[in-house]
Amino acid sequence: MDDVIAWTNRGPRLPESPICATCDSDLAEPYGWCAGCRAAYCLPCGRKHFCAPTCAANGCHVGLCVRLVEGGALSETWGLPDGE
Numbered sequence: 039m040d041d042v043i044a045w046t047n048r049g050p051r052l053p054e055s056p057i058c059a060t061c062d063s064d065l066a067e068p069y070g071w072c073a074g075c076r077a078a079y080c081l082p083c084g085r086k087h088f089c090a091p092t093c094a095a096n097g098c099h100v101g102l103c104v105r106l107v108e109g110g111a112l113s114e115t116w117g118l119p120d121g122e
């Protein structure tokens with residue numbers, strides 16, 4: 039709960055040393071960030087990430103909640119780019 043103010047005022051607080059929430063690998067930019075789960079994902083895991091059934095009920099598609107983090111900033115584009 040202590041992150042709520044940062045979340046609303048300044049956007050997500052990105053981790054200093056992100057670790058993929060799926061495969062536990064250390065991440066370097068660019069990596070994926072799920073705003074719904076507030077968790078980091080490597081690109082392969084991010085593309086397969088699906089938050090929860092409630093997310094699907096809201097019209098979410100697989101990987102759609104994950105945005106690319108590059109240069110310390112969160113992409114404004116939802117989803118991760120293809121390739122690599």
Ligand SMILES: [Zn+2]
Nearest residue numbers: 058061080083
């Ligand atoms: Zn991963």
Ligand SMILES: [Zn+2]
Nearest residue numbers: 072074075089
């Ligand atoms: Zn998620």
Ligand SMILES: [Zn+2]
Nearest residue numbers: 089093098103
């Ligand atoms: Zn989602």
